[in-house]
Amino acid sequence: MSRHEVVVELGERSYPVIVGRGVSGEVERFIPATARRAVIVTQEGLPTIDLRAFPHTTLRIGRGEEHKTLATIEDLCRGFAAFGLTRNDVVVAVGGGMVTDVAGFAASTWHRGTAVVHVATSLLGMVDAAIGGKTGVNIPEGKNLVGAFWQPNAVLCDLDHLDSLPPSEIRCGLGEVAKYHFISGRDMLAMDLDERVATCARIKARIVSEDEREGGARALLNYGHTLAHAIETVGRHSVAHGEAVAMGLVFAARLAHRLGRIDSNRVQQHHEVVGQVYGLAERPTNSLDVDELLVAMTRDKKATSGLTFVLDSVRGLEVVPDIDPAIVSSVLTEYLAS
Ligand SMILES: NC(=O)c1ccc[n+]([C@@H]2O[C@H](COP(=O)([O-])OP(=O)(O)OC[C@H]3O[C@@H](n4cnc5c(N)ncnc54)[C@H](O)[C@@H]3O)[C@@H](O)[C@H]2O)c1
Secondary structure: OOOEEEEEOEOEOOEEEEEEOOHHHHHHHHOOOOOOOEEEEEOOOOOOOOOOOOOEEEEEOOOOHHHOOHHHHHHHHHHHHHHOOOOOOEEEEEEOHHHHHHHHHHHHHHHHOOEEEEEEOOHHHHHHHOOOOEEEEEEOOEEEEEEEEOOOOOEEEEHHHHHHOOHHHHHHHHHHHHHHHHHHOOOHHHOOHHHHHHHHHHHHHHHHHHOOOOOOHHHHHHOOHHHHHHHHHHOOOOOOHHHHHHHHHHHHHHHHHHOOOOOHHHHHHHHHHHHHHOOOOOOOOOOOOHHHHHHHHHOOOOOOOOEEEEEOOOOOOEEEEEEOHHHHHHHHHHHHHO
């Protein structure tokens, strides 16, 4: 298995995403020269990293989306203050997407911006969440509604960490991998694990480099996410993010078909890739209220102009604003009952 290095090109804020076995051992290389101490932000029971003699403390946050809150940010910042973390120091996030989102947001606001290094420990974190500088927390009205763009100094994807990841969390990561399958048209599952993670990281790095603040191409990374975020919010996080993304991909294909953008073969392909190739659930099994899902989708961050989805077409993926709510509601009702 090889070591891969992918660069997120953002001028002087460029940084590497390093993929391979044992690469978390390189973390000290990415601690800024100005730093005198580090705070490791992680969760109970996750793989640990060794900062050896570098002065540090560890702060643990709760597991699960219900802890992805402003209250957790306040707890962390109070922990930073108690440890005497300065703006020249560094935060090291060790965990899945939840930890890197929360620790990244705390770092972005601590003294108006303190360096952060991400050690992604989940598949979803490695292929997506830890890369690209989007950080944030949830409020009851929706997912990730409060946050900041804050690029890390490096992202380390240590494949050894996946050995302890439960199968349900591997499935979550596969939901995002399936998204890259449709974005790139490449069969990720045919690749070895290191190549698969590096390929996904390369796709994300390229899109972020082109469009850091999501003015254009980056929005395509939200394929499947409009319904996914609504399923997570309305279902009170009973469906995990990556699994919800897989469902969102299937729904988006059905909506694109109803709008005359793709033919039924392409919809069938979405069902096959998600359900058979990646072995993921194509729709939620618990009953979710269509009206509540519609309200949640209207609050989606992309919805600056009515109901907005990333949808497939013969030209590829596109952001489609202002979709008639009656059509979305009808396709959603049909999809949930299918
Ligand atoms: N910032 C972004 O661009 C972006 C992109 C996609 C998703 N996200 C966010 O990422 C989050 C989902 O990330 P996730 O799926 O990694 O969830 P997560 O961080 O909640 O991790 C899932 C579970 O796996 C555990 N875990 C993580 N690594 C482990 C390991 N190596 N061994 C054993 N257990 C381990 C965690 O403690 C947790 O219980 C969501 O909050 C989502 O909004 C952010």
